[in-house]
Amino acid sequence: MELWEIFSVFFKIGLVTLGGGYAMLAILQNDLVRRLKWLPGEKLIDFYAISQSLPGLIGVNTAMFVGWHKARTPGLFAAALGVSAPSIIVILVVAMFIGNFLHVPAVKFAFNGVRAAVAAIIVDAVFAMWKSGVKDKPTFVIFLVSLAALALAPTMSPVIPVVAGAIAGVAVKTAAERRAAAQTGGGPR
């Protein structure tokens, strides 16, 4: 059955994807485009690009678009559940047993080192995001204002900066567009 096939293909993909994001794109390219020929490569890149700009997880979003492409709404659900199920199962198993190990001194030392590595990985991610997100004066101001707001109200919901950023982005860009139109003599855009 087609839906079962979609579920099982994405279950396998969810199982072998370590680290999400880019790793997953490579696997999708190989499995869905080259091997199974479910969709052309450009279509996959399109789905991936849109997934990045939508809320939620990039891997799950991409899987849902492919599922929809293959079998419309039921396919979308089959893909979403298929790609999510392995990580839910694996993490539950890990979570059930890790508590027993965290008290062992060797495990404690290892995790202290691992936490330093996690901090380093996230710092690196912030560098990368800075490069793609903070490009000019307005975005720099949005960054600073968000950071200052968080420093003043550390328990503020992350929803607030995200929504305020969206509003500021639309306002700044629309104003810039108007200014550009006025400078060219108010002619048509």
Place this chain on the structure above:
Amino acid sequence: MIYLTLIWEFLQVGLFSIGGGLATLPFLYGMTDRYPWFTREMLTNMIAISQSTPGPIGLNMATYAGYAAAGALGGVVASLALITPSIVIALVIVRILDHFRTNKYVAFAFYGIRPAVTALIAFAVLGIAQVTLLRAGAPDVASMFDYRRIALFLLLVVCIRKFKKRHSAWFLLAGAIAGLLFKL
């Protein structure tokens, strides 16, 4: 009821975390202030486990957080709540796909969202650095800093920049080995 609280919290995470797994971090970080589910230290362990197990990191973190809060069923409930907004949005977007991609206001909004999300994650890093690199309850400022962990952290930041193509699991493994060797 704890399941309803989990659903409410993770629906928000699913709806407002834009830009992949680490975008869920500020939300989880906020939960350590408001709920007794897990500590900041545990959250950092959680990120490490999520990065080195299969599947999308955000989903891993939701499962783990839900489990820590309310057991196995909590893990499943949190995960499903996390992906529900994505499912609803995907169902809408697939129908207006081409229009959405070329809409200039969508592009404008993301122009402003990106720096805001960068600030959110940068702020969360400060909290993580605090539990990772500083000693809690130190008698004075000088003994507050854990110099060996700070050195390991800085070394790893340089390594990650240098070996970009390596999977994060390698850096976590390096951290674990260093932690064992030097009894950090």
